Amino acid sequence: MTNRTSTSHDKWVVEELQRDPAFAESYLETALEENDPHVFMLALRHLAEARGMSKVAEEAGIPRESLYRALSARGNPRWSTLFAILKATGVKMHLAA
Numbered sequence: 001m002t003n004r005t006s007t008s009h010d011k012w013v014v015e016e017l018q019r020d021p022a023f024a025e026s027y028l029e030t031a032l033e034e035n036d037p038h039v040f041m042l043a044l045r046h047l048a049e050a051r052g053m054s055k056v057a058e059e060a061g062i063p064r065e066s067l068y069r070a071l072s073a074r075g076n077p078r079w080s081t082l083f084a085i086l087k088a089t090g091v092k093m094h095l096a097a
Contacts, residue, residue, distance in 0.1 A: 010046065013027070013046045014046050014049045014050045015050075017046060017047055017049075017050035018050045024047055024050075024091075027043055027046070027047075028040070028043050028044070028047065028091060030043075031043035031044075038073065041071055041075060041077075042071075042073075044071060044085060044086075044089070044091075045071035045072075047089050047091070048067065048071060048085065048088075048089055051088075051089050051090075053067060053068065055088075056085065056088045056089055057088075059087075059088035060081075060084035060085050060087070060088040061084060062081060062084060062085075066081070067085065070082075070085065071085070
C-alpha cells in the first residue's frame with residue numbers, strides 16, 4: 001500500500017488562483033455562468049482565500065469575520081459588501097446583453 005498525499009479540491013483551486021492570475025478570470029466567469037449565486041460566492045471565497053482573507057477584508061473595509069460570513073454557504077451579502085469584496089480582490093465585472 002502506498003501512502004499518497006492528496007489535496008482537496010478547494011485547496012487546489014486556491015493554490016491555482018495564487019499561481020495563475022488568468023485562471024481567476026476564467027474560474028469566476030465559469031462560476032457566474034452557472035446562474036447559481038452560491039456557486040459564484042464559493043468561487044469568490046476561493047479568490048479571497050487566495051488573496052488573503054485578512055488583506056481582502058481590510059481593503060474592502062469590512063471586519064474579517066463579516067467577510068467570512070458574507071462568503072459562507074449561508075452568506076447573503078448586501079450589494080455594497082459584494083462590490084467592496086470584488087474591488088478588494090481586483091475583480092471587475094462586465095455585463096453584456
